[in-house]
Amino acid sequence: xxxxxxxxxxxxxxxxxxxxxxxxxxxxxxxxxxxxxxxxxxxxxxxxxxxxxxxxxxxxxxxxxxxxxxxxxxxxxxxxxxxxxxxxxxxxxxxxxxxxxxxxxxxxxxxxxxxxxxxxxxxxxxxxxxxxxxxxxxxxxxxxxxxxxxxxxxxxxxxxxxxxxxxxxxxxxxxxxxxxxxxxxxxxxxxxxxxxxxxxxxxxxxxxxxxxxxxxxxxxxxxxxxxxxxxxxxxxxxxxxxxxxxxxxxxxxxxxxxxxxxxxxxxxxxxxxxxxxxxxxxxxxxxxxxxxxxxxxxxxxxxxxxxxxxxxxxxxxxxxxxxxxxxxxxxxxxxxxxxxxxxxxxxxxxxxxxxxxxxxxxxxxxxxxxxxxxxxxxxxxxxxxxxxxxxxxxxxxxxxxxxxxxxxxxxxxxxxxxxxxxxxxxxxxxxxxxxxxxxxxxxxxxxxxxx
Amino acid sequence: xxxxxxxxxxxxxxxxxxxxxxxxxxxxxxxxxxxxxxxxxxxxxxxxxxxxxxxxxxxxxxxxxxxxxxxxxxxxxxxxxxxxxxxxxxxxxxxxxxxxxxxxxxxxxxxxxxxxxxxxxxxxxxxxxxxxxxxxxxxxxxxxxxxxxxxxxxxxxxxxxxxxxxxxxxxxxxxxxxxxxxxxxxxxxxxxxxxxxxxxxxxxxxxxxxxxxxxxxxxxxxxxxxxxxxxxxxxxxxxxxxxxxxxxxxxxxxxxxxxxxxxxxxxxxxxxxxxxxxxxxxxxxxxxxxxxxxxxxxxxxxxxxxxxxxxxxxxxxxxxxxxxxxxxxxxxxxxxxxxxxxxxxxxxxxxxxxxxxxxxxxxxxxxxxxxxxxxxxxxxxxxxxxxxxxxxxxxxxxxxxxxxxxxxxxxxxxxxxxxxxxxxxxxxxxxxxxxxxxxxxxxxxxxxxxx
Numbered sequence: 001x002x003x004x005x006x007x008x009x010x011x012x013x014x015x016x017x018x019x020x021x022x023x024x025x026x027x028x029x030x031x032x033x034x035x036x037x038x039x040x041x042x043x044x045x046x047x048x049x050x051x052x053x054x055x056x057x058x059x060x061x062x063x064x065x066x067x068x069x070x071x072x073x074x075x076x077x078x079x080x081x082x083x084x085x086x087x088x089x090x091x092x093x094x095x096x097x098x099x100x101x102x103x104x105x106x107x108x109x110x111x112x113x114x115x116x117x118x119x120x121x122x123x124x125x126x127x128x129x130x131x132x133x134x135x136x137x138x139x140x141x142x143x144x145x146x147x148x149x150x151x152x153x154x155x156x157x158x159x160x161x162x163x164x165x166x167x168x169x170x171x172x173x174x175x176x177x178x179x180x181x182x183x184x185x186x187x188x189x190x191x192x193x194x195x196x197x198x199x200x201x202x203x204x205x206x207x208x209x210x211x212x213x214x215x216x217x218x219x220x221x222x223x224x225x226x227x228x229x230x231x232x233x234x235x236x237x238x239x240x241x242x243x244x245x246x247x248x249x250x251x252x253x254x255x256x257x258x259x260x261x262x263x264x265x266x267x268x269x270x271x272x273x274x275x276x277x278x279x280x281x282x283x284x285x286x287x288x289x290x291x292x293x294x295x296x297x298x299x300x301x302x303x304x305x306x307x308x309x310x311x312x313x314x315x316x317x318x319x320x321x322x323x324x325x326x327x328x329x330x331x332x333x334x335x336x337x338x339x340x341x342x343x344x345x346x347x348x349x350x351x352x353x354x355x356x357x358x359x360x361x362x363x364x365x366x367x368x369x370x371x372x373x374x375x376x377x378x379x380x381x382x383x384x385x386x387x388x389x390x391x392x393x394x395x396x397x398x399x400x401x402x403x404x405x406x407x408x409x410x411x412x413x414x415x416x417x418x419x420x421x422x423x424x425x426x427x428x429x430x431x432x433x434x435x436x437x438x439x440x441x442x443x444x445x446x447x448x449x450x451x
Numbered sequence: 452x453x454x455x456x457x458x459x460x461x462x463x464x465x466x467x468x469x470x471x472x473x474x475x476x477x478x479x480x481x482x483x484x485x486x487x488x489x490x491x492x493x494x495x496x497x498x499x500x501x502x503x504x505x506x507x508x509x510x511x512x513x514x515x516x517x518x519x520x521x522x523x524x525x526x527x528x529x530x531x532x533x534x535x536x537x538x539x540x541x542x543x544x545x546x547x548x549x550x551x552x553x554x555x556x557x558x559x560x561x562x563x564x565x566x567x568x569x570x571x572x573x574x575x576x577x578x579x580x581x582x583x584x585x586x587x588x589x590x591x592x593x594x595x596x597x598x599x600x601x602x603x604x605x606x607x608x609x610x611x612x613x614x615x616x617x618x619x620x621x622x623x624x625x626x627x628x629x630x631x632x633x634x635x636x637x638x639x640x641x642x643x644x645x646x647x648x649x650x651x652x653x654x655x656x657x658x659x660x661x662x663x664x665x666x667x668x669x670x671x672x673x674x675x676x677x678x679x680x681x682x683x684x685x686x687x688x689x690x691x692x693x694x695x696x697x698x699x700x701x702x703x704x705x706x707x708x709x710x711x712x713x714x715x716x717x718x719x720x721x722x723x724x725x726x727x728x729x730x731x732x733x734x735x736x737x738x739x740x741x742x743x744x745x746x747x748x749x750x751x752x753x754x755x756x757x758x759x760x761x762x763x764x765x766x767x768x769x770x771x772x773x774x775x776x777x778x779x780x781x782x783x784x785x786x787x788x789x790x791x792x793x794x795x796x797x798x799x800x801x802x803x804x805x806x807x808x809x810x811x812x813x814x815x816x817x818x819x820x821x822x823x824x825x826x827x828x829x830x831x832x833x834x835x836x837x838x839x840x841x842x843x844x845x846x847x848x849x850x851x852x853x854x855x856x857x858x859x860x861x862x863x864x865x866x867x868x869x870x871x872x873x874x875x876x877x878x879x880x881x882x883x884x885x886x887x888x889x890x891x892x893x894x895x896x897x898x899x900x901x902x
Contacts, residue, residue, distance in 0.1 A: 129613055190465045
């Protein structure tokens with residue numbers, strides 16, 4: 001399964017070739033000074049106005065274990081691109097740097113550093129590709145899923161995305177990132193096992209159609225799961241399916257069991273949900289839940305919430321799992337300091353802020369998020385919270401990462417303090433982000449220097 | 452790194468919970484009859500008009516190795532969802548079925564079966580999630596990358612997408628799928644090693660800005676790679692960067708070496724490319740290549756091709772690697788036959804064709820692709836090519852998969868036979884797909900039966 005069977009010696013080769021050719025040139029030009037790279041998102045995709053930090057734990061594990069094994073070195077030798085002394089140097093190379101990062105589950109905004117790495121330039125350069133790859137994916141999905149959970153307005157949302165995420169790794173990260181921002185479970189069994197996320201599931205159309213009659217499928221499933229059955233009722237005709245579910249629910253009650261719910265996966269979810277709810281209620285089955293699914297995203301959820309559609313929960317798949325309306329973020333990992341010299345880039349649309357940074361979050365008297373201020377690392381802003389924490393030093397993780405449950409609680413706490421106008425699904429306002437006078441001055445100075 | 456360190460025992464748990472709950476219900480209801488599932492794409496995303504089959508090799512490896520290890524069984528037990536006798540059954544479960552599939556690199560179209568699995572229903576059901584996950588990703592990227600290569604109109608295109616693909620697995624598959632349809636290399640070093648794809652790379656802005664002067668960065672890189680240097684010239688000012696590249700290229704010539712190329716990664720690629728070409732040519736450096744990159748997709752490439760922009764090659768990253776304008780396909784894996792009974796689904800917008808199938812491709816007298824005909828498996832259409840091959844039998848791969856180079860050659864051969872109107876980047880026509888009278892009759896019969 002390709003990248004899904006990698007061990008660490010392989011993972012360290014999961015980089016762009018130019019990281020290695022630049023490394024050789026740094027090596028041959030004796031450039032071993034410390035470099036600081038800053039990871040940030042340059043712009044919001046349409047309708048986005050915040051990001052949720054995610055992916056840090058995997059990145060720290062990767063950095064701590066970074067090493068090229070002998071097969072990797074042999075492969076590099078076989079390309080005839082590299083010199084023998086550089087390959088010898090690579091063999092013993094480990095990541096020895098420090099990492100400052102916004103903890104997972106915390107909000108951040110465009111142009112803010114979410115992670116800064118300071119390490120000998122070769123090390124900081126070689127890890128770039130995988131650092132971006134992992135933080136980008138986890139953050140993008142967490143941010144999309146947060147919007148879905150918010151739009152569901154209190155209804156439970158669960159992750160059904162595994163089949164259409166971009167590969168195995170993405171499927172795992174979609175489950176974790178969505179749980180982190182308030183999804184209540186995932187259909188992904190391996191994610192359940194690995195991350196301790198509650199696993200959820202109903203039945204598929206194939207189960208229904210493997211029986212000659214729909215009602216027989218319901219009866220068979222109820223026999224297997226007498227207290228935990230959710231019938232999928234839209235295989236042929238949703239309203240007829242609901243009536244059959246009522247028949248089987250009553251049979252279940254006669255043996256002391258209860259139908260848990262029904263799922264509607266196609267058609268007009270609003271009108272079908274109402275009709276099915278009425279059928280269930282008229283049959284005295286008001287405790288039977290309705291789960292909605294089928295290509296839903298936050299815009300659909302918002303419309304259903306506003307119409308007070310009678311759903312108890314939603315299964316969210318493809319559009320969350322691939323972040324369909326914004327399947328990439330303009331995330332960059334830029335050199336901001338080399339050998340204690342602040343640097344910047346001027347490429348059109350890609351200008352960066354120089355120097356090692358800190359990020360402070362100010363709140364108002366009601367403890368609501370008021371604004372962020374990006375500063376140089378050594379600045380202090382009284383009465384505000386510094387968000388970048390030193391999480392790795394000398395290549396070692398400083399303290400155990402928080403549990404997924406803790407991260408989730410931190411997300412809930414902070415998200416409730418963010419202005420509703422910034423969280424708007426369709427027309428969000430920008431959250432205020434300022435740059436300290438010292439940082440602005442440094443940037444201007446660098447620009448003058450370049451010019 | 453989460454899913455990137457999976458072994459096979461884990462991979463078999465990478466499924467939706469409902470596959471396992473349905474499996475228990477099949478088990479308890481003694482449903483062990485063979486089922487056939489058909490994998491197909493229901494609709495074209497905007498501007499798409501063909502798909503390229505990809506991902507089969509990984510799927511066959513997964514099926515051949517399918518097994519739940521003891522940790523997996525213990526995890527399932529801990530959920531308290533499953534009965535002991537079913538868990539015992541799962542322990543010994545292997546995939547014993549047969550697979551018919553369109554070979555990798557061949558074209559296919561909407562509503563056509565790209566893969567059909569026939570196996571005892573529990574086996575066929577349990578593997579659904581990963582089969583879709585892998586074929587969907589590889590096919591989606593191959594189809595997007597084919598459009599990019601086509602739009603580049605003969606210029607070389609290389610994969611630069613790893614940093615923004617959705618995780619590690621997607622990064623590997625993007626490299627493989629894009630090479631399969633004509634990309635000439637990848638920046639992904641691990642993909643180079645694993646798949647034997649040529650690896651390519653230039654330098655990053657960070658390398659340039661780690662030097663106090665841009666020209667020193669060029670000199671240092673040239674010293675390391677005297678015959679294989681491509682300078683990135685847009686860190687500060689592209690035209691100035693080109694002039695500095697000329698200075699260093701002349702210095703290289705004095706020591707008997709040659710600058711290979713320059714890269715432009717931002718700004719107006721058309722006008723900058725022309726200006727840089729002129730600067731190089733005026734300096735007698737007409738053999739120095741220009742590589743363009745920076746957020747390119749097939750629409751940009753088409754515009755550059757039509758304007759005869761003077762690029763020799765392009766680096767294609769994010770937008771190919773995430774299939775940005777169509778980050779998912781409406782791909783479904785539907786039960787079409789159970790226990791020799793053809794079945795279908797009628798859900799709105801999700802209707803399926805019943806029965807085991809074959810797919811035939813007809814060509815005209817000029818050997819151009821003329822039309823496809825979807826039939827029942829046992830039909831024969833003289834003078835046409837059957838596309839679904841039996842690639843697995845009794846759970847074993849029937850013969851070694853073709854090499855990536857063979858797959859690529861097969862793609863080239865077939866793509867050249869597809870009408871330009873169908874390959875149009877902006878307004879493609881649909882390729883004709885017909886359904887045999889027997890298949891149509893069977894569908895009508897099933898519909899009557901359900902009604």
